Amino acid sequence: MAKCRNCSHQFSWGEAFGSNITGFKDINCENCKAVNHPNSIYKVAVTLLDVGPLLLFGFVPAYIPMALIVSVLLISPFFAKYELR
Numbered sequence: 266m267a268k269c270r271n272c273s274h275q276f277s278w279g280e281a282f283g284s285n286i287t288g289f290k291d292i293n294c295e296n297c298k299a300v301n302h303p304n305s306i307y308k309v310a311v312t313l314l315d316v317g318p319l320l321l322f323g324f325v326p327a328y329i330p331m332a333l334i335v336s337v338l339l340i341s342p343f344f345a346k347y348e349l350r
């Protein structure tokens with residue numbers, strides 16, 4: 266799980282997930298108050314992985330792209346990377 270870049274405080278899955286689904290909102294570390302901004306490579310990767318399955322609609326049963334998108338949303342917080350502004 267991602268850590269605060271300032272003090273190494275570990276963020277919860279919920280914090281990273283909440284950041285992702287609100288358009289990669291910054292996470293304010295509850296330990297040191299540092300503003301952790303999602304890394305741009307991470308943002309691009311998550312966006313592509315979420316948009317990619319949309320291209321499958323029409324070619325495969327709809328539950329397949331739906332399952333892929335949900336999986337990315339659930340798993341991506343584990344790979345979140347942050348940087349300080």
Ligand SMILES: [Zn+2]
Nearest residue numbers: 269272294297
């Ligand atoms: Zn911190």
